[in-house]
Amino acid sequence: MYNEKVLQHFKDPHNVGTMENPDGYGEVGSSECGDTMKMYIKVDDNKITDIKYQTYGCCAAIASSSIATDMALGKTIEEAQAMSKMDIVQELGGLPEKKIHCSLLAEDALKEAIKDYKSK
Amino acid sequence: MGIYLDHSATTYVDKKVLAKMTQCYSETFGNTSSQHSYGRDAEKGVGAARAQVADAIGASPGEIYFTSGGTESDNWAIKGVAKFARKGHIITTGIEHRAVLDTCKYLEAKGFSITYLPVDAFGAVRADDVEKALQDDTILISIMFANNEVGTINPMAQIGQIAKKHGVLFHTDAVQAVGHVPIDVSAIGIDLLSLSAHKFYGPKGVGALYIKNGTNIEKIIHGGSHEKGMRAGTLNSPGIVGLGAAISLATEVMDNEFVKEAALAKRLKDALLQLPKAKYNGHPDDRLPGNVNISFDGIEAEALMLHLDLEGIAVSTGSACSSGSTNPSYVLKEMGCTIEQARAAVRFTIGRCNTTKDIDTAAKKTKSIVEKLRALSPLFADKGEKNV
Ligand SMILES: Cc1ncc(COP(=O)(O)O)c(C=O)c1O
Ligand SMILES: [Zn+2]
Numbered sequence: 001m002y003n004e005k006v007l008q009h010f011k012d013p014h015n016v017g018t019m020e021n022p023d024g025y026g027e028v029g030s031s032e033c034g035d036t037m038k039m040y041i042k043v044d045d046n047k048i049t050d051i052k053y054q055t056y057g058c059c060a061a062i063a064s065s066s067i068a069t070d071m072a073l074g075k076t077i078e079e080a081q082a083m084s085k086m087d088i089v090q091e092l093g094g095l096p097e098k099k100i101h102c103s104l105l106a107e108d109a110l111k112e113a114i115k116d117y118k119s120k
Numbered sequence: 121m122g123i124y125l126d127h128s129a130t131t132y133v134d135k136k137v138l139a140k141m142t143q144c145y146s147e148t149f150g151n152t153s154s155q156h157s158y159g160r161d162a163e164k165g166v167g168a169a170r171a172q173v174a175d176a177i178g179a180s181p182g183e184i185y186f187t188s189g190g191t192e193s194d195n196w197a198i199k200g201v202a203k204f205a206r207k208g209h210i211i212t213t214g215i216e217h218r219a220v221l222d223t224c225k226y227l228e229a230k231g232f233s234i235t236y237l238p239v240d241a242f243g244a245v246r247a248d249d250v251e252k253a254l255q256d257d258t259i260l261i262s263i264m265f266a267n268n269e270v271g272t273i274n275p276m277a278q279i280g281q282i283a284k285k286h287g288v289l290f291h292t293d294a295v296q297a298v299g300h301v302p303i304d305v306s307a308i309g310i311d312l313l314s315l316s317a318h319k320f321y322g323p324k325g326v327g328a329l330y331i332k333n334g335t336n337i338e339k340i341i342h343g344g345s346h347e348k349g350m351r352a353g354t355l356n357s358p359g360i361v362g363l364g365a366a367i368s369l370a371t372e373v374m375d376n377e378f379v380k381e382a383a384l385a386k387r388l389k390d391a392l393l394q395l396p397k398a399k400y401n402g403h404p405d406d407r408l409p410g411n412v413n414i415s416f417d418g419i420e421a422e423a424l425m426l427h428l429d430l431e432g433i434a435v436s437t438g439s440a441c442s443s444g445s446t447n448p449s450y451v452l453k454e455m456g457c458t459i460e461q462a463r464a465a466v467r468f469t470i471g472r473c474n475t476t477k478d479i480d481t482a483a484k485k486t487k488s489i490v491e492k493l494r495a496l497s498p499l500f501a502d503k504g505e506k507n508v
Contacts, residue, residue: 010423056500
């Protein structure tokens, strides 16, 4: 049901961890399915120079978190803010229909982290 | 080769069973309804299987009706009794397989009243609750022998006595129990019992319903006069022969298998409970020998299951996160588990082919994956708390 790329990210997720003194921090939980994500970003010169996260959730949630953080790394704040869950799903090469909602977690956590950065 | 630890989902067909079936597909392939020698040969095989099934559960051959499996047997038992009675009250539990639950829901919509009994923290029904739930118009008690998720075995003898005392029919979905634990329908006082071959090294798509002589039940499948006019359709004779061979073999090896599987299950349980914050689900003793169900705090069962799958180890989860909502196992919820515990539950079911080495490998891999997933999880903080 999951493609190779999804399984690869699920098996060895990238950018996992926490961060001391992040420039932006976002925490989201999906009331729908209980998935939870914490996202930490470092910003230099309006660009995301480091990104870390922790995710509790299914395979789709974990793979989405991994690829979304890969995608956001090196992007400007504006570019990163424009990322949507469909961009994430596309980059993963697709997710099963009923698992699409699980990728929203990564989009929301990134947006929250950016919001926090901007508020500082 | 991978390690298969999902024997409650289904089993492989035993080689000896398969040999008997193959012969029935290519040589004794006649239609049991035919008058010629081909038909008689096929009928001989089916007759022998009927006796084998009857022997295994303490019934007589005339009380065994072949079906397409556990789901049909459950449907027949419950709808068949309801149709005969035309109205009334049915007692069941909240932890039944969907084949029973959905059938009861269907009848509820048709005007029958249903009591869904709760279970205790181990997943067992209390016999007292059954007696208290009885009404003047109760037509049936349908309570599973052993649960498919946590393996807990219900107090069957006590429930059987209550049913007998009050003159109410007693059906049990024994799909998970038959072939694994001893069952004697007359000693327990069971009127209707569902079983399915693929849970004890027989083929899929074939099962049986035991109907005690004299039970008031209607048929649900109409057509030819097969099975004494009670279940129409050309008999799946190779499947039935396989069912017979499988149940005989299972009875023969039951005592040894029980001891072996229980020992392996204990080994797996002990190893996995070394992990902090792991909760063992189900009854410690009154359970199917090969079942180990554990919730690992802070992880999502599907994630653990898929990681194990990538390592060649097959297990199952009772919950799935799908289309906008997680449906955590209703069985674990009925047992009082939190949603988080239910989402974190993984079921290992040990079978005939498993070795100590399999168990040790599975335990080792599971432990390292749980640790990895917990490192990834924002929900898990090991406070060094004891297991519950
Ligand atoms: C307790 C229980 N009842 C009924 C069934 C359904 O049996 P079958 O797959 O033969 O229809 C199963 C199998 O999953 C089961 O575990
Ligand atoms: Zn999910």
